[in-house]
Amino acid sequence: MTLIMVVDDDQDLAEMLGIVLTGAGYEVDLVSRGDEVMPLFTAQNPDLILLDVMLPGLNGVEVxxxxxxxxxxxxxxxxxxxxxxxxxxxxxxxADDYMVKPFDPSELVARMKVRLRRSTAEVSTDLQIGNIKIDQIEHSIIRDGQIIALTRLEFDLLVALAKEPGRVFTREALLSEVWGYRPATDTRLVNVHIQRLRSKIEIDPENPKIILTVRGVGYKAGVPGSPQ
Amino acid sequence: MSPIKSPLKSWRSSLVFRVTTTIVSLTIIVIWLIGSALETQISSGIFDEKLRLSIADAQSTARNTQIQLTFSPYQDKAALKLIFTEILAVPPRSFESSARELAVFSFANTNSKFKYAGTSNLVDPISIPESFREKTRKSTATQWERTKLKYVDGKTESAIVVGHVLTIKGAGKYELYVISSLAQQSRTMSLILQYLWLTGVALTFLIGLITFFVLRRLISPIRDAAKVAEELTAGNLELRMDIQGEDEIASLGYSFNEMAVSLQQQISRLENLSKLQQRFVSDVSHELRTPLTTIRMASQVIHATKESFEPTVARSSELLISQIDRFESLLTDLLEVSRFDAQAAVLEIEEVDITALVKETIDYLHPSQDRIIHLWAPDEPVMVDIDPRRIKRIIRNLIANAVDHREDKSVDVQIEQTENEVSIGVRDYGVGFNYTDKKLLFERFWRADSSRARTTGGTGLGLSIALEDAKLHQGEIDVWGERGRGAHFVLTIPKFAGGSIQSKPISAQPD
Incomplete structure (x- = not known):
């Protein structure tokens, strides 16, 4: 069963989240203090964490x-x-995603599902973006023979861009593809994650070659195999 | 070094230049007047002195000659000639002294035996004008006149001629002239004039220079004050004037600095207030949102099982959910408004195609009803620097309002651009409003018709937030409306961040 760790100091909200998530078929672990997260995390190894920003002990960003x-x-x-x-x-x-209170519980569940989904086996070919190899089965990316560690969301973002190398993705398109959002929501999410991803995979993040910005529109993948 | 300005521009912009120029001009006039007066005085003084000497000299020469002639033992022509020759044998002019020449003429009616005419040192007799000779002949007193001393070789000098009549017994009357050259005096005069000029020029230059530096010294604190004031205006509130001494200028500096201090205190007080307000907004936000989230989830859980409820309870759960939605959007709008009030709203500028943004908004509001909303837009993308979240919110609000009030008629959305501005017009042909209510439209919680508008939803803050969002972009929202003819809202914003509106591509007033 999928284990969700809910970290929130508001007992009522945490309990309510527990009811909703249990109803959606997840196992739920409730934590109320920021400094209690790490010991429990190592012990339980949850599949997803819902993390409040304002927490006693240690705030959400630090956690x-x-x-x-x-x-x-x-x-x-x-x-x-x-x-x-x-x-x-x-x-x-x-963090991969964020929800602003008061959120719609069904939207929360929908987004959690997107974050939890395993990459299906339908695409088995290795993708190439710039001089980076993406192994979708092993869920790893390799640059110059070295494995780079990415979060699942960053991996999904990179795969989405690499699957259609010629296409220019608007931020809204990436939001619905990677985060599972309806359109017309906050596009800052995309900007921040593209920057994080670039800092991990680009040799010079200031002068990106793998994920290119298309001014006024969005992003697209760099040419496969092009030298950096 | 700044490029040299045109004199006219310097005149207008520089007090130092203006005052220095004025003072120098006045000095030139005064020095010229004094110089001319001095020149006249000195030259007439020199001339008078020379004249006095010349007359005295001529008189003594005449007396001596008269005595010589009267007591001469010889009264014949040869003796007379000898005496005259002796008298006329004046030594030629030496290097430094002025020339002094003599001339003797016998009267016209003198016996031809004693006729005589002679000059010293080759002086041309025409140096003595005939009119003057006439005057001398008729008078017994000493006569004088200014004249030109001419030599036979053509040299001329200005001079004074003094005339006398000599009477020789048995021989008749003779005219004796003493001509004194004024060359020495002219040289002295021109030398004095030269010094006067030099002194004048040097004085003018000195006065100009002194004025310039004194003024510069006086003005420099004022310039500093202007510079500091500019910096303060630009937001550099820490800057103060340098103060030296305790004079009037220093007291200006003290007052200026006091003003800057009080300004800075006021501003930091306001900043603190604004920060406090932001803190409060943020705290209220957190405290209200967490319970609202719980309520919302609880209501959804209840709503999900409404089939098992009695109809009244089921309906109650529906009302609960819709009112929670309303409460939430009201809370969101209120927080946004208080953020504007605290001036904590910040633009996050991106370059965006506004046509695409408007299309997205229309699709979001009415995914299937594109027959209601007609979009008129340029074919090519219209790139603008905006905060897409805010502009989208404005457009969403204007279109939603139009759709709410359209009364089954269509809504036209139009995009027009000029070089630096873009306008988005939203026109409906529905109920419209009284034109006199134009200003009230943007007031918080104002409703055109309280009895009916409540059913069309909205928090009553939409247009007020839209206006604030537009202002944040240096933009404007123009409105036209008439009862029964519909309304026209036009948002105009500059295309580039930091720009301002010069013209409006769409006018709110319909043709």
């Missing part, structure tokens, strides 16, 4: 950083503020 040092598990931040700084801080700390 997120700690988890990312150890694991690529999907993290969805629950933010009550929705202000740019909080959202960006969470995303930069390594």
């Amino acid at each position: 997120c950083k700690l988890i990312r040092e150890k694991s690529m598990v999907p993290i969805v931040m629950l933010s009550a503020k929705g202000d740019k700084q909080d959202v960006v801080a969470g995303l930069e700390a390594g």
